[in-house]
Amino acid sequence: MVNYIGRRLLQLIPVLLGMTFVVFMIIRAIPGDPAQVILGQLASKEAVEALRAKLGLDNPWYIQYFEYLGGLFQGNLGESLRTAQPVAEEVWPYLAATFELAFFAILIAVIIGVNAGIISAWFQNSWFDYTAMVLALVGVSMPIFWLGLMEQWIFAIELGWLPTSGREDVRNPISAQTGFYILDTILQGRFDQLGTVLKHLILPGIALATIPMAIIARMTRSSMLEVMRSDYIRTARAKGQKMFWVVYKHALKNAVIPVLTVIGLQMGLLLGGAILTETIFSWPGIGRYVYEAIQFRDYPVIQSGILIIAFIFVMINLIVDILYGLIDPRIKYD
Amino acid sequence: MSNPDPKNLVPAEQEVVVEQEAGPWRDAWKNFRKNKIALVGSVIVFFFIFLAIFGTWIAPEGINDQKLTERLKAPSSQYWFGTDDFGRDIFSRVILGARISLGVGFFSVIGSVVVGSALGIIAGYYGKWVDTIISRIFDIMLAFPSILLAIAVVSVLGPSLVNALIAIAIINIPNFGRLIRSKVLTVKQEEYITSARAIGMKDFRILLSHILPNSLAPVIVAGTLAIASAIIEAAALGFLGLGAQAPAPEWGKMLADARNYLRNAPWTMIFPGVAIMLTVLGFNLMGDGLRDALDPKMKT
Numbered sequence: 001m002v003n004y005i006g007r008r009l010l011q012l013i014p015v016l017l018g019m020t021f022v023v024f025m026i027i028r029a030i031p032g033d034p035a036q037v038i039l040g041q042l043a044s045k046e047a048v049e050a051l052r053a054k055l056g057l058d059n060p061w062y063i064q065y066f067e068y069l070g071g072l073f074q075g076n077l078g079e080s081l082r083t084a085q086p087v088a089e090e091v092w093p094y095l096a097a098t099f100e101l102a103f104f105a106i107l108i109a110v111i112i113g114v115n116a117g118i119i120s121a122w123f124q125n126s127w128f129d130y131t132a133m134v135l136a137l138v139g140v141s142m143p144i145f146w147l148g149l150m151e152q153w154i155f156a157i158e159l160g161w162l163p164t165s166g167r168e169d170v171r172n173p174i175s176a177q178t179g180f181y182i183l184d185t186i187l188q189g190r191f192d193q194l195g196t197v198l199k200h201l202i203l204p205g206i207a208l209a210t211i212p213m214a215i216i217a218r219m220t221r222s223s224m225l226e227v228m229r230s231d232y233i234r235t236a237r238a239k240g241q242k243m244f245w246v247v248y249k250h251a252l253k254n255a256v257i258p259v260l261t262v263i264g265l266q267m268g269l270l271l272g273g274a275i276l277t278e279t280i281f282s283w284p285g286i287g288r289y290v291y292e293a294i295q296f297r298d299y300p301v302i303q304s305g306i307l308i309i310a311f312i313f314v315m316i317n318l319i320v321d322i323l324y325g326l327i328d329p330r331i332k333y334d
Numbered sequence: 335m336s337n338p339d340p341k342n343l344v345p346a347e348q349e350v351v352v353e354q355e356a357g358p359w360r361d362a363w364k365n366f367r368k369n370k371i372a373l374v375g376s377v378i379v380f381f382f383i384f385l386a387i388f389g390t391w392i393a394p395e396g397i398n399d400q401k402l403t404e405r406l407k408a409p410s411s412q413y414w415f416g417t418d419d420f421g422r423d424i425f426s427r428v429i430l431g432a433r434i435s436l437g438v439g440f441f442s443v444i445g446s447v448v449v450g451s452a453l454g455i456i457a458g459y460y461g462k463w464v465d466t467i468i469s470r471i472f473d474i475m476l477a478f479p480s481i482l483l484a485i486a487v488v489s490v491l492g493p494s495l496v497n498a499l500i501a502i503a504i505i506n507i508p509n510f511g512r513l514i515r516s517k518v519l520t521v522k523q524e525e526y527i528t529s530a531r532a533i534g535m536k537d538f539r540i541l542l543s544h545i546l547p548n549s550l551a552p553v554i555v556a557g558t559l560a561i562a563s564a565i566i567e568a569a570a571l572g573f574l575g576l577g578a579q580a581p582a583p584e585w586g587k588m589l590a591d592a593r594n595y596l597r598n599a600p601w602t603m604i605f606p607g608v609a610i611m612l613t614v615l616g617f618n619l620m621g622d623g624l625r626d627a628l629d630p631k632m633k634t
Contacts, residue, residue: 018474022486029490141615143566145573146589146607153596153603272479276570280593290482291574294489306486310478 005322015314017069023307024068027299028061038081038297051081055300077307078300082293087304091289095308096179097167098278098285102270104201105208110263113213117220117259121228122247132217139214144273148207148280155203162203165282169196204281208273212266219262223255230254257324264320268313358628362551365627372623378616382609385432393426398581406599416601418591424602427583428609434584435613438499438568439561445503447557450510451549455541457511458518469515472508480505480563481570488576495584498577502564513556517549551628558624562617569610585610 027034035051036043056064071078077087116136120129156164167181168174174193177184182201185194227233228251236246275287282288286305293301366372385392401421409416415424457468475483487501521527521544530540571577572586580587585606592603 014470015473015477018470019477022474022478026486026490031491137618138611138615141562141611141618143569143586143589143607143610143614145570145586146603146610149589149593149596149603150607153600157597269479272481275481275485276573279574290485294485294574294576299489302486302489306478306482309482313479314477 008318008321012314012318016311019307019310019314020069020072021065023303023310024065026303026306027055027057028064034299038299054079072307077304080293080301081298082296082301087301091286091304091308093176093179094284094286094289096176097181097283098271098274098287100180100182101201101204101208101277101283101285102267102274104205105270106212106263106267108205108209109212109216109266112209113216114220114259116213116217118224118247118252120217120221121224122243124225129221133221136214136217139210140218142210144207144211145276145280147210148204148277151203151207152280163200164203165280167197167200167284168193172196204277204283207280208270208277211273212263212270215266216259216262220255220259223258224251227251227255260324261320264316264323267320268316271309271313358551362624362627366623369623369626371619372626375616375619375621375623378612379620382432382436382613382616385429386436387433389429389432393423393429395423395426397427397430397583398422399426406595406602408599409601415605416599418588418599418602419595424588424605427588428585428605431583431585431588431606431609432613434495434578434582435565435568435610438495438502439565439613439617442499442502442564442568443506443557443560445500446506446560447510447553449503450507451514451546451553453507454511454514455518455545458515459522459537459541459545465515468511472511475505475508478505481567484567484571485574485576488571493571493576493579495578495582498568498571501571502567505567506560506564509560510553510556513552514549517552518545521545521548555621555625555628558617558621562614562621565610565614565617 030037033048033052034057035048035055039047039051052058056067059067075088077091079086080090083090116132120132123129152164155162163169172193174181174184174190174197175188177187181197182194185191185197224247228247233246233251236250237243271287274283274285275291277283278285278287279291286309290302290305290309293299293305398420399422401417404413404417404421405419407413407417407421413423413425415428418424418427453468453472457465478486483505484498484501487504488497491497491500527540527544530544568577569584569586569589572584573590575587575590578584578587580591588606589603589610592599592606595602
């Protein structure tokens with residue numbers, strides 16, 4: 001196991017280097033003079049020269065790359081052209097917002113998805129099974145941004161149950177400590193604000209959760225159906241054990257491995273989905289940070305934002321891979 | 335006495351042979367026809383293909399026929415899907431948008447299949463350092479969430495429909511590359527490939543006449559499902575302002591424009607979204623059906 005983890009970490013090095021190179025190339029691959037493109041055609045010659053110098057575009061590309069890499073090792077993610085702040089400093093609140101939203105979404109997706117899958121398999125070919133699987137099929141095909149808009153229209157505008165956008169009530173702002181508002185409000189004992197935070201989380205959380213939920217439900221169902229046909233399940237039932245325990249204790253334990261793979265993959269994909277959800281719901285997360293940077297052609301932020309999300313994505317995949325072995329000792333790593 | 339049915343004169347063993355000669359494709363078609371859900375998917379897909387081809391004749395109005403006195407009109411017998419903020423007929427724009435979305439879906443996937451297959455075949459067939467380099471490039475590309483990589487590509491090339499298409503084609507290359515590579519690795523071990531090599535067949539001919547046809551089924555399945563995700567990705571880029579530009583009736587862009595009118599004119603948002611969802615659902619159902627028919631081992 002330790003060997004396996006070591007080998008996986010070693011394999012990660014070329015991938016991480018490749019990622020930094022791809023991100024490094026984002027500015028350099030812009031056709032024409034990148035500094036001119038960023039500042040626009042009306043920019044003065046001096047301003048363009050100054051930006052070229054600031055971005056280090058005057059050196060040969062390989063020197064630029066090593067300088068960029070050296071900076072990354074020192075935690076230097078560049079400086080935003082819009083706010084003139086170091087990206088490494090201003091990115092944390094955005095990251096915390098995304099983590100909170102993604103965690104909430106995966107929680108919804110797992111709780112509803114796994115249970116829907118289990119019940120569908122338990123009552124195979126029942127009306128519940130058919131309805132759940134049709135909904136899952138529709139869910140997989142649903143553009144997340146359309147779902148978000150539909151939610152806003154129905155639940156926020158028409159029914160007025162939930163807020164349309166944002167993360168908090170602007171008239172009653174939260175004093176952030178950790179950046180995770182649920183945690184902050186609990187730590188500060190502000191349970192009135194906790195309710196507001198949760199209300200703000202529901203619509204974007206559901207929008208982000210829909211696709212993973214549908215995929216998890218389908219995976220759980222097929223995995224459970226396979227396990228439910230095995231001999232030991234028949235034995236457990238023959239012994240007179242209650243169906244509920246057979247399903248939730250015996251069957252689920254063995255059906256959970258492929259489901260975990262899917263959950264792991266979905267957690268990474270949520271980060272990609274976050275850019276759309278955050279744009280719709282004005283959620284101040286890393287996705288919106290990158291989106292705004294695109295609008296302002298703030299390339300250092302675009303680069304670092306993409307690098308951070310990809311880095312987290314790779315790490316989640318690594319952790320999920322390692323976790324399999326811990327959960328299921330039958331999995332051998334060569 | 336009538337002549338005996340010639341079928342009855344064929345011994346049972348020969349009948350089996352005749353049955354086998356019908357080939358895997360005919361079997362697959364038989365399986366596919368039995369799958370009702372997949373047929374529904376195909377009907378949806380062909381409906382949208384029909385709209386994409388003949389939309390210009392079906393749509394009552396053009397993509398940019400503005401009538402400012404008719405702004406934000408609710409659905410009615412005159413405007414089935416209502417009108418948008420420029421007084422344009424949403425029904426016509428949704429129909430005409432089919433060509434854009436399906437076009438991006440098809441052509442981006444064709445691009446990914448061609449480049450991905452070429453790289454996958456080279457990696458799988460030649461192995462060694464060639465394989466290592468190509469596989470690492472695939473790993474790096476897959477290390478990015480796909481929409482993010484597409485955004486990175488478009489932010490370099492500049493926002494436009496063609497650049498969105500290129501970006502989507504690029505992000506799907508490693509999926510097809512890996513698929514073909516693994517297929518090549520399996521097929522390469524087959525005895526008939528060894529024989530082909532033994533009789534002096536050139537590498538290129540072996541690749542073209544043996545390995546490529548054997549890899550076709552999984553590519554068709556993955557390709558159909560990839561069209562579904564490519565349509566969503568194109569719409570997502572359009573929604574973020576990085577894909578098709580005004581006045582193109584691209585569904586994602588229409589949704590982005592509709593955001594400002596959710597309160598007063600929700601129909602501007604409902605219909606383009608339904609169009610995206612139905613098209614994607616169609617391709618997903620058809621893709622699932624094709625997978626079950628062409629590759630029963632992968633059946634879920």
